Amino acid sequence: MDMKAMTSDLPTSSLDAVMNTLVDGAVVIDSRGLVRLINPAGQAIFGYTPEELIGHNISRLMPEPYHSAHDGYIRNYLETGENRIIGIGREVEGQRKSGEIFPMSLAVGEMGHRDGMLFIGIIRDLTDERQRETDFNELQARHFHLSRVAAMNEMGAAIAHEINQPLSAAANYVETGRILASRRDPPDDRLLSILDKALEQNHRAAEIISRMRTFIERGDVQSETVHLGDMIDEAMMLSLSKFRDTPIAIDRRIDPDALRVKGDAVQIQQVLVNLVRNGCEAMIDQPVKCLTLSIHPDAEHPDMSRISVSDTGEGLSDAVITDLFTAFTSTKSGGLGVGLSISRSIVHAHGGRIWATDNDGPGATFSFTLPRVQTCAEAVNVDRPA
Numbered sequence: 099m100d101m102k103a104m105t106s107d108l109p110t111s112s113l114d115a116v117m118n119t120l121v122d123g124a125v126v127i128d129s130r131g132l133v134r135l136i137n138p139a140g141q142a143i144f145g146y147t148p149e150e151l152i153g154h155n156i157s158r159l160m161p162e163p164y165h166s167a168h169d170g171y172i173r174n175y176l177e178t179g180e181n182r183i184i185g186i187g188r189e190v191e192g193q194r195k196s197g198e199i200f201p202m203s204l205a206v207g208e209m210g211h212r213d214g215m216l217f218i219g220i221i222r223d224l225t226d227e228r229q230r231e232t233d234f235n236e237l238q239a240r241h242f243h244l245s246r247v248a249a250m251n252e253m254g255a256a257i258a259h260e261i262n263q264p265l266s267a268a269a270n271y272v273e274t275g276r277i278l279a280s281r282r283d284p285p286d287d288r289l290l291s292i293l294d295k296a297l298e299q300n301h302r303a304a305e306i307i308s309r310m311r312t313f314i315e316r317g318d319v320q321s322e323t324v325h326l327g328d329m330i331d332e333a334m335m336l337s338l339s340k341f342r343d344t345p346i347a348i349d350r351r352i353d354p355d356a357l358r359v360k361g362d363a364v365q366i367q368q369v370l371v372n373l374v375r376n377g378c379e380a381m382i383d384q385p386v387k388c389l390t391l392s393i394h395p396d397a398e399h400p401d402m403s404r405i406s407v408s409d410t411g412e413g414l415s416d417a418v419i420t421d422l423f424t425a426f427t428s429t430k431s432g433g434l435g436v437g438l439s440i441s442r443s444i445v446h447a448h449g450g451r452i453w454a455t456d457n458d459g460p461g462a463t464f465s466f467t468l469p470r471v472q473t474c475a476e477a478v479n480v481d482r483p484a
């Protein structure tokens with residue numbers, strides 16, 4: 099549709115040129131609320147042709163309650179000068195020809211024209227942006243839930259381990275007491291029966307603990323081919339969302355041959371998030387904040403991929419380094435101290451290893467390995483004579 103033909107009474111052809119090149123939707127209406135012009139981006143957003151709109155009321159592009167109230171808004175503005183939107187811009191809802199209601203940002207300007215006042219609305223469709231936000235919030239909620247579950251598992255394993263020892267010691271004492279009581283002459287049947295009950299309860303507790311351990315250790319590890327490239331961006335977003343106000347430089351050094359690994363995507367992502375988050379937390383008070391993520395085939399074990407997260411943070415003192423991976427070890431006021439122990443459990447369950455080193459310069463490097471899926475070229479080369 100030739101826009102000029104539709105708008106021959108509008109000020110200049112240069113306005114048409116501007117409207118046609120705008121990436122955002124633009125709609126011009128007159129003081130009666132009738133559409134005088136809609137640019138191609140606007141037509142694409144609302145799904146109407148210009149013929150279907152020009153000369154019709156703009157309320158066609160709005161859902162209720164704006165649909166019915168819009169004429170009133172313009173009249174009120176023209177009569178009282180009371181401005182609710184012009185020059186302000188706000189988020190409102192639009193309605194496409196299909197009936198779909200969608201979020202959009204709307205900025206309105208006014209211009210004088212020989213026919214009276216004209217208003218121009220600049221429209222940006224926010225559907226994709228909102229969808230990305232929703233997806234990210236869902237991802238964050240799922241991740242938060244999973245890290246809680248993992249923390250509970252870690253806690254359960256630690257409790258089970260700690261309680262087992264005193265429990266078996268108590269059982270030993272009761273057994274000994276029972277032997278002593280049975281040697282009495284005549285045997286103290288009442289005492290014996292009480293000690294039997296104590297032993298029974300002890301066995302029950304041991305049984306519960308043992309069941310708890312099997313339940314925790316069973317933690318299913320899915321083994322599928324995971325493409326790390328797909329998950330890095332998501333892991334970075336999850337980790338960095340807490341540091342929106344802190345400028346952190348991210349450097350990626352990635353060998354594509356190491357990107358395909360075998361394992362459980364969600365769990366591997368948890369490890370990455372824990373390490374990246376720790377790295378960022380360690381840099382918070384440091385002048386240089388640079389995080390390097392590298393992924394390469396492991397030099398010592400080429401059948402593994404090595405993933406390293408290096409920061410320019412406070413680094414690792416000898417005192418910290420010994421207990422890093424032990425559950426509930428934290429130097430942070432708000433830290434639970436389970437991030438690294440969960441990461442270690444996950445990496446070990448995948449047949450990899452995880453370790454930390456203090457950098458030569460500032461900061462620390464955390465690395466872990468995962469079984470690598472060979473590239474096609476490598477697989478072919480294995481069979482080829484040297």
Ligand SMILES: Nc1ncnc2c1ncn2[C@@H]1O[C@H](COP(=O)(O)OP(=O)(O)OP(=O)(O)O)[C@@H](O)[C@H]1O
Pocket residue numbers: 372376377380409411412413414418422427428429430432433434435436437438439461462
């Ligand atoms: N990149 C790092 N640089 C310096 N110290 C670190 C780094 N990563 C971990 N640490 C040390 O190891 C400790 C344990 O880390 P871990 O991730 O297990 O727990 P946390 O970060 O304290 O708490 P959370 O359970 O919330 O993760 C940290 O408290 C910190 O002292």
Ligand SMILES: [Mg+2]
Pocket residue numbers: 372375376437438
């Ligand atoms: Mg942590």
